[in-house]
Amino acid sequence: MSSQRRAFVLDFDGTITTKDTISTLLNFALSTQASNKQDLTAARDEIVAKYGKDYSKHVKDYRPVKEERRTLAREIEYYRCLHDVETRSFERVSNSGLFGGISSREWEVFGSHAVKTGEVVIRGGFGDFVERVNMSGGIWGVVSVNFSSHFIRGVLVSAGVDASKVEVIANHPDENGILLGPETQENRSVIATSDAKLASMKAMLNSWRSKAGGNFSKVVYVGDSGTDVECLTIEGTTGIVIAEDKDSSLMETLDRVGVDVKHVDVYRDGQESRVYWARDFREILENSFLMP
Numbered sequence: 001m002s003s004q005r006r007a008f009v010l011d012f013d014g015t016i017t018t019k020d021t022i023s024t025l026l027n028f029a030l031s032t033q034a035s036n037k038q039d040l041t042a043a044r045d046e047i048v049a050k051y052g053k054d055y056s057k058h059v060k061d062y063r064p065v066k067e068e069r070r071t072l073a074r075e076i077e078y079y080r081c082l083h084d085v086e087t088r089s090f091e092r093v094s095n096s097g098l099f100g101g102i103s104s105r106e107w108e109v110f111g112s113h114a115v116k117t118g119e120v121v122i123r124g125g126f127g128d129f130v131e132r133v134n135m136s137g138g139i140w141g142v143v144s145v146n147f148s149s150h151f152i153r154g155v156l157v158s159a160g161v162d163a164s165k166v167e168v169i170a171n172h173p174d175e176n177g178i179l180l181g182p183e184t185q186e187n188r189s190v191i192a193t194s195d196a197k198l199a200s201m202k203a204m205l206n207s208w209r210s211k212a213g214g215n216f217s218k219v220v221y222v223g224d225s226g227t228d229v230e231c232l233t234i235e236g237t238t239g240i241v242i243a244e245d246k247d248s249s250l251m252e253t254l255d256r257v258g259v260d261v262k263h264v265d266v267y268r269d270g271q272e273s274r275v276y277w278a279r280d281f282r283e284i285l286e287n288s289f290l291m292p
Helices: 022-035 041-061 072-080 083-096 104-117 126-135 149-158 194-212 226-233 249-256 281-285
Strands: 006-010 139-143 167-169 218-223 238-242 261-263 275-278
Touching: 006 194, 022 041, 022 104, 041 083, 072 194, 072 226, 104 149, 126 139, 126 281, 139 194, 149 167, 167 194, 194 226, 218 226, 226 238, 226 249, 238 249, 249 261, 275 281
Parallel strands: 006 139, 006 218, 139 167, 218 238, 238 275, 261 275
Antiparallel strands: none
């Protein structure tokens, strides 16, 4: 393996795309079931309402409260403790029948179509970023808590990516609409929290190293939300937060717990264990030290 080969692991929602796509998936499922004479609007609304109620209760009851969490370790523990809230929501989706009967191919076609119609918008510079990584002999993949890995692949196709060559680790519903985690997860448990994403990233990197017979000169993780905090800050990884500005929720969180986040344009080699931020993939591409 080339000593300069670099690995890039990307979040999907809010990173490759400009916004979260979960509601887009739920609405697609709703319209698909409606075409089969099933109105599952009430089920969808219940899923959204109960998740909001559970999440709000968790935030209210959790101790220490946000203002008292001043270390990265405490913040990571907070995100890990969201496991029950998240998995209950996944179970509600599975039990609702919303995803039942929708094939993997249908998810892919919808993902591709959603980009073309503007329902899903790709973040600026993503296509050029992928081209640069591929041309340099680097490798990249996606780790996501999204409901459908096949939907992600469809989106990537419309972004101009050969999705068949990209590793995507995410959840996906089976033919009965039951949400399962990827094969990298023990017992196919869903990816729902920051620790599961970190485990998935490690599995992806280990697989790449095994196939290539060596290590990477640099590992970069790109993400935008709380579920990305462990991947962004793990030792030996250069983390890049995608944010419109320094006032984003994750940027404020990292500042509160003492993680100094500078703009990606100041990155230089030898700083692999620090966290940076960028507005889009164009800003990442502009740093010749970071990009091969």
